Amino acid sequence: MRPLTEDDIRSAIVNASSDEMRVMAVPADVLLADWDHLDFYAWRDPRSRDRGYIVIEVDGEPRGIVLRAANGSSHARAAMCNLCHTMQPADQVTMFSARKAGEAGEHGDSIGTYICADLSCHENVRLAAPLAPNEIRASVDRRIDGTRHRTESFVSRVLETAGSRR
Template structure:
């Protein structure tokens, strides 16, 4: 991922309201980010409970989405993150939803997926050893490529401008 400035990060969000952009808090280590090793940028907002942010590249440009974690705890013993395909204890994976961009989002359309609760998929996928016996086993490079692709697909689903059903 190419290096982004704070203004570029704020300008990248496709589904954020002006109020959400006003209260957006960058990750505490933003100035130290190793952009050459980031497949996408994702973080939880430390000041706003349940809110997170995911930025990927879409058609050569940064595209960010505001996501919300579902309230409550999972009763599942384990769960798989749909981005990094890593098995985690159930309380370490959350359902995140994102309001769709444009008119569809204004009508309340959302997309959702299960993601590592701390949004650290780009770090988790770099662990060489599988975390659980039933985890999808692949080389680290393949896992990194797959995680990047799935994050980009999630952002593309938020950007999807399919007609709103009424």
């Protein structure tokens, strides 16, 4: 991923209201990020436990989305992240939703999926050994490629209506 500044990140977010953009907290370590080894940049907002962000390059341009974490808890013992396909204890995977960009989002349309609660998918797939005994054993490179593809696909689904209105 190419290096991004705070301004780049803010201008990449496509599904945020003006109020959400005003209160968005970009991590201070953005300047220290190892962009050569990031497939996407994701973080939880330290000021709001229910908000997170993902920025990824789509068609060579940075595109970002605001995520909302669902409230509540699961009675399951384990859950799988739909981005990195990592099995984890259920409390470490959260349902996140993203309001669609453009007119659809203004009408309340959203998309949801289960994601690692701390949004650390890009780190989890780089672990050499599987995190759970029943996890499919795939090469690290294939896991990285798969995570990037699924993350880009999720962000693209949020952007679907925005592309035709640009």
